[in-house]
Amino acid sequence: MRQHRIAAIGGDGIGPEVIAAGCRVLEAAAAAQGGFALAFEHFDWGSERYRRTGRMMPEDGLKRLEGFDAIFFGAVGAPDIPDHITLWELRLAICQGFDQYANVRPTRLLPGVRGPLREDLGRQIDWVIVRENSEGEYAGVGGRAHRGLPIEVAMDVAVFTREGVARICRHACEIAMSRPRKHLTVVTKSNAQRHGMVMWDEVCAEVTAQYPALTVEKMLVDAMTARMVMKPGSVDTIVATNLHADILSDLASALAGSLGIGATGNVDPSRRRPSMFEPIHGSAFDITGKGIANPFGAFWTASMMLEHLGEEAAARRLMRAVEAVTARGDVLTPDLGGSATTAQVTDAVIAALAGANA
Numbered sequence: 001m002r003q004h005r006i007a008a009i010g011g012d013g014i015g016p017e018v019i020a021a022g023c024r025v026l027e028a029a030a031a032a033q034g035g036f037a038l039a040f041e042h043f044d045w046g047s048e049r050y051r052r053t054g055r056m057m058p059e060d061g062l063k064r065l066e067g068f069d070a071i072f073f074g075a076v077g078a079p080d081i082p083d084h085i086t087l088w089e090l091r092l093a094i095c096q097g098f099d100q101y102a103n104v105r106p107t108r109l110l111p112g113v114r115g116p117l118r119e120d121l122g123r124q125i126d127w128v129i130v131r132e133n134s135e136g137e138y139a140g141v142g143g144r145a146h147r148g149l150p151i152e153v154a155m156d157v158a159v160f161t162r163e164g165v166a167r168i169c170r171h172a173c174e175i176a177m178s179r180p181r182k183h184l185t186v187v188t189k190s191n192a193q194r195h196g197m198v199m200w201d202e203v204c205a206e207v208t209a210q211y212p213a214l215t216v217e218k219m220l221v222d223a224m225t226a227r228m229v230m231k232p233g234s235v236d237t238i239v240a241t242n243l244h245a246d247i248l249s250d251l252a253s254a255l256a257g258s259l260g261i262g263a264t265g266n267v268d269p270s271r272r273r274p275s276m277f278e279p280i281h282g283s284a285f286d287i288t289g290k291g292i293a294n295p296f297g298a299f300w301t302a303s304m305m306l307e308h309l310g311e312e313a314a315a316r317r318l319m320r321a322v323e324a325v326t327a328r329g330d331v332l333t334p335d336l337g338g339s340a341t342t343a344q345v346t347d348a349v350i351a352a353l354a355g356a357n358a
């Protein structure tokens with residue numbers, strides 16, 4: 001029987017709650033599907049550990065993760081520890097250390113979920129945003145001088161490399177090709193950012209030319225936000241820079257109803273190192289420990305991870321089960337207007353898994 005080794009890192013706040021629920025659902029999906037098994041190892045990395053030891057993860061953390069087939073990650077962030085520590089010393093350390101250069105975020109309005117758009121428009125949302133996950137404004141290059149003086153100056157330099165742009169564009173083309181509409185929008189801001197963004201346009205034109213079956217269009221990021229709201233059905237797969245796609249994907253998740261639903265993969269398409277899958281939400285201090293965190297984001301994430309592991313049938317079965325439960329409408333957590341607990345939603349999805357088709 002095939003076996004996949006999963007590193008489970010719950011992290012902070014509601015992270016451990018939704019990851020525990022996600023592991024239960026993954027076990028049930030594997031059992032319902034048959035043919036493979038999952039072996040979980042749990043890591044207590046995060047802010048608790050930081051308070052105890054001064055480190056979010058052990059010094060050899062990346063080395064310990066190296067041999068896993070995938071990482072299932074909750075969230076990081078604590079009220080008493082600065083974000084640059086919680087984020088950079090755990091989540092981003094893994095993303096960068098394993099060169100997970102593609103951040104892939106699917107967005108759909110799940111059945112029974114009501115988003116802020118008019119119903120007929122909301123139903124048209126079916127997107128995959130492919131975010132460049134290592135360059136741009138997040139490269140950490142820049143500086144600040146003459147602090148507090150009238151001549152103070154501060155710079156964040158957006159760093160783009162030809163190969164960095166080419167590889168994210170290739171990955172976006174592969175994703176677009178795997179979808180029925182075979183439609184890719186390359187988003188930049190080349191009218192204002194005249195160096196990096198112009199190179200993006202050029203490199204993406206070269207890469208997309210190698211996919212003749214794909215319909216490709218260019219769009220400026222500001223116009224794209226309006227289009228996602230006004231004509232959501234005209235968009236399919238989107239590729240954009242780290243910063244632009246960060247903003248577009250928060251818009252996307254809001255349009256899809258709740259932060260508690262969205263899922264993301266931080267992927268190394270070369271598959272030399274493990275990829276990391278996480279719900280998009282943070283540690284949600286306001287509801288931590290109450291047992292009411294929405295686990296659908298973790299379940300969708302789990303489905304993406306199964307797909308990445310080559311277990312496509314189990315991945316589809318899990319999404320069918322999630323959709324069967326959202327469509328029922330009577331087992332939803334408070335963020336979706338219901339009164340169910342995390343455990344009740346998890347039990348409902350596990351029960352639905354037995355009946356769901358792959």
Ligand code: NAD
Binds near residue numbers: 079278280292294297
């Ligand atoms: P958040 O996502 O933690 O919470 C925003 C709001 O959404 C809160 O009201 C919260 O209760 C609600 N919410 C989020 N997930 C939910 C779920 N699964 N079910 C029900 N409600 C949910 O964002 P925030 O409050 O801006 O950030 C809190 C901390 O999390 C900060 O330290 C931040 O840096 C961190 N953060 C981490 C990640 C990550 O690990 N990838 C992402 C975003 C924020």
Ligand code: MN
Binds near residue numbers: 246247250
């Ligand atoms: Mn963001």
